[in-house]
Amino acid sequence: MKKMRTDPLFLKKMNECVSCVNWNMLEKSNLMKCKTPKGYLSTAYLSPKKITFADLKDTINVCHDKLIKKEWNENNVRVFAAVNCISKEGQDKIIEHAENYLALQSSMLIHEEDNILEKDATMFPSKYKKWIGGPYYTGTLEIYQFLDCIMHLLFLGVVKTTKGVITDWINRNKKKNFYNVMTKYMYKHIPYFKFDWCKVIEAESGWVSDNYLAYCRLAKWIYHPITTSKEVHVENPSQVDKWNMNDCKKWLKRYGLIFEGKLDDLRSTILMHKKSPLPLLEVNQSCSSHNICTMIGCMLSMISQVMKREVNEDTPLQMDREIKLFLSYLNIVSTSLQESTTVWINSYNCQSLLNLPFAVELFGPLANYWEGGNCGEGYLRHVKPRIRDVHTKNWNMNVHINLLNDTSMGSVLDTHFSKKSSKRHLAKYQRFKKQSGRLKNMYHQYSSVEELYVSFKQQVPISFVMTTDGKYYSIVKKRNIKIIGGISVRF
Amino acid sequence: MSFHHVDFDFSKTDDDIKVIDELLIEKYLLMLPEIRMKDSMIQTDDSRSYYCIDSNWQEFDENIKLIYPQSPFCNYSFL
Numbered sequence: 113m114k115k116m117r118t119d120p121l122f123l124k125k126m127n128e129c130v131s132c133v134n135w136n137m138l139e140k141s142n143l144m145k146c147k148t149p150k151g152y153l154s155t156a157y158l159s160p161k162k163i164t165f166a167d168l169k170d171t172i173n174v175c176h177d178k179l180i181k182k183e184w185n186e187n188n189v190r191v192f193a194a195v196n197c198i199s200k201e202g203q204d205k206i207i208e209h210a211e212n213y214l215a216l217q218s219s220m221l222i223h224e225e226d227n228i229l230e231k232d233a234t235m236f237p238s239k240y241k242k243w244i245g246g247p248y249y250t251g252t253l254e255i256y257q258f259l260d261c262i263m264h265l266l267f268l269g270v271v272k273t274t275k276g277v278i279t280d281w282i283n284r285n286k287k288k289n290f291y292n293v294m295t296k297y298m299y300k301h302i303p304y305f306k307f308d309w310c311k312v313i314e315a316e317s318g319w320v321s322d323n324y325l326a327y328c329r330l331a332k333w334i335y336h337p338i339t340t341s342k343e344v345h346v347e348n349p350s351q352v353d354k355w356n357m358n359d360c361k362k363w364l365k366r367y368g369l370i371f372e373g374k375l376d377d378l379r380s381t382i383l384m385h386k387k388s389p390l391p392l393l394e395v396n397q398s399c400s401s402h403n404i405c406t407m408i409g410c411m412l413s414m415i416s417q418v419m420k421r422e423v424n425e426d427t428p429l430q431m432d433r434e435i436k437l438f439l440s441y442l443n444i445v446s447t448s449l450q451e452s453t454t455v456w457i458n459s460y461n462c463q464s465l466l467n468l469p470f471a472v473e474l475f476g477p478l479a480n481y482w483e484g485g486n487c488g489e490g491y492l493r494h495v496k497p498r499i500r501d502v503h504t505k506n507w508n509m510n511v512h513i514n515l516l517n518d519t520s521m522g523s524v525l526d527t528h529f530s531k532k533s534s535k536r537h538l539a540k541y542q543r544f545k546k547q548s549g550r551l552k553n554m555y556h557q558y559s560s561v562e563e564l565y566v567s568f569k570q571q572v573p574i575s576f577v578m579t580t581d582g583k584y585y586s587i588v589k590k591r592n593i594k595i596i597g598g599i600s601v602r603f
Numbered sequence: 604m605s606f607h608h609v610d611f612d613f614s615k616t617d618d619d620i621k622v623i624d625e626l627l628i629e630k631y632l633l634m635l636p637e638i639r640m641k642d643s644m645i646q647t648d649d650s651r652s653y654y655c656i657d658s659n660w661q662e663f664d665e666n667i668k669l670i671y672p673q674s675p676f677c678n679y680s681f682l
Contacts, residue, residue, distance in 0.1 A: 117677045290640060297645050298638065309658035310633065332604050332662075332672075333635045333654050409604070409675040416660035416671045437674045538626065554631040554658060561617050568611055571636040574653075578630040578669075579623065586611075588620050597620030601634075602610045603667050 113440045116433060123433055135436045135466060138162060151191040153184060163197050165249050171196040172206055176242040179210035202246070209243040216240045259471055260464050263483040266415060267324035269461030274411055275327065277446055277455055278335065281404055284449065291338055298334055301572040302326075308552040328415055331408050339401040339408075352382050399448040407441040414438040418468055419479045428469035435465045558588045561599055576601050605665050606637045606652040630669065631658040 133139040178184035360378035364371035414434040446455040456462035556575035558564040585598025634653035661669040
């Protein structure tokens with residue numbers, strides 16, 4: 113990892129390591145060999161391999177042949193199929209088809225007139241043959257052409273998992289209260305802006321991918337105080353017999369003593385222990401805040417690489433490095449937290465990250481395949497308002513034709529106004545668009561300079577913009593005028 | 604993670620606001636204050652130190668230039 117950190121091109125160079133495979137899971141190394149599970153009758157050791165539909169079909173052939181020749185039992189087939197990435201449903205299909213085949217063969221030997229199986233086989237011949245696999249097994253697409261859905265992979269997968277690891281570290285280090293106070297303060301102000309690009313919510317549950325995305329953007333800032341400052345306990349300087357209940361409880365809790373009871377009892381316990389000072393209650397120091405900080409930094413760096421709108425030929429290599437650095441730190445943190453199993457092994461999303469550089473090479477910017485935008489699930493938000501009923505003839509076709517017509521006309525108008533019209537007409541058109549449909553809320557308009565200055569004095573997050581001349585402004589509404597104004601931000 | 608000292612000219616009033624053409628806005632940013640905690644209390648001192656991010660996954664580096672975040676302690680000089 114040291115070389116990966118210091119040399120940006122390290123992964124491009126040939127490197128051999130005897131103690132790791134550098135996250136190249138397909139490396140032909142003895143380190144990647146593992147023993148076969150019980151019931152696996154093919155080879156003694158297994159190594160990771162790239163799955164293809166051809167391999168899946170081969171697996172089905174082997175299982176079917178071995179079953180009908182009665183060389184393997186059902187358990188052997190299930191183990192072999194599972195190792196070769198055939199799901200439980202697939203295994204059931206292989207066994208069912210092999211059993212049907214054997215049953216038909218047996219019934220044909222009896223020569224009955226009204227053979228039900230033969231009749232059924234005539235009507236549904238495929239049921240009595242080898243299972244042909246899932247719907248895509250015989251298609252023209254390969255498995256690598258099925259793109260990982262980044263909304264699910266990154267935000268509902270990797271970011272959520274990493275958040276869980278950090279929360280675990282916070283709990284183990286007894287910083288939960290500290291964290292709660294801080295996040296309550298931090299999360300309070302940003303939702304007020306209602307930004308479309310930073311949808312933070314104050315609630316701890318009910319998060320969707322957009323909320324994890326916003327959390328990820330703010331992660332460095334959110335965890336900065338907790339990973340850099342130490343909680344200093346300030347003892348009440350007055351005599352112990354003048355301490356209140358809260359002072360007593362805090363002191364006792366800090367030394368791991370029982371803090372329930374009457375005030376006088378607590379005071380006497382404290383006085384007794386003060387005579388022979390106790391060591392402070394130890395917190396879990398197995399994982400340093402330095403490692404947590406680095407892991408968060410690596411996570412943000414990796415996500416920003418994956419979410420890039422513009423990529424070039426160097427991007428896959430850079431992305432590969434960021435992903436491997438993040439996984440390395442995730443491994444360091446999760447193993448030092450003494451988890452029973454390593455997080456990246458349990459969470460398949462973490463391993464799926466390794467596919468992304470190749471996907472970028474094939475498909476370009478992955479952000480263009482964001483399911484929350486106009487493709488995938490996100491497309492439904494444009495379709496749903498147009499569906500009035502589902503009973504009229506061709507309702508689905510009509511909805512799509514109308515939607516495509518409107519989108520095309522919008523695109524024609526956008527191009528016309530942006531390229532062939534004056535600025536005044538363009539501004540008018542944009543105002544019309546803003547009124548007719550909701551534009552994205554990208555910045556906050558302060559109602560007055562006073563509101564901006566008060567926010568600044570109170571040290572709360574502040575929205576600002578950068579203009580094309582490279583200057584920074586916080587946007588403030590101009591009184592009684594529809595145009596916007598800006599107050600210069602000085603760095 | 605870089606924090607930057609930020610300031611406004613408090614002498615400016617609502618009448619001194621500069622008109623901004625919405626079409627000339629290039630980036631949307633958010634400045635996040637540096638927060639310190641002491642004894643479970645948030646310290647609101649007058650540091651005016653902010654961490655700045657934009658809507659395009661970038662952040663300010665030490666030279667107040669928007670860059671994509673970089674993994675800590677890593678070398679990016681040859682890229």
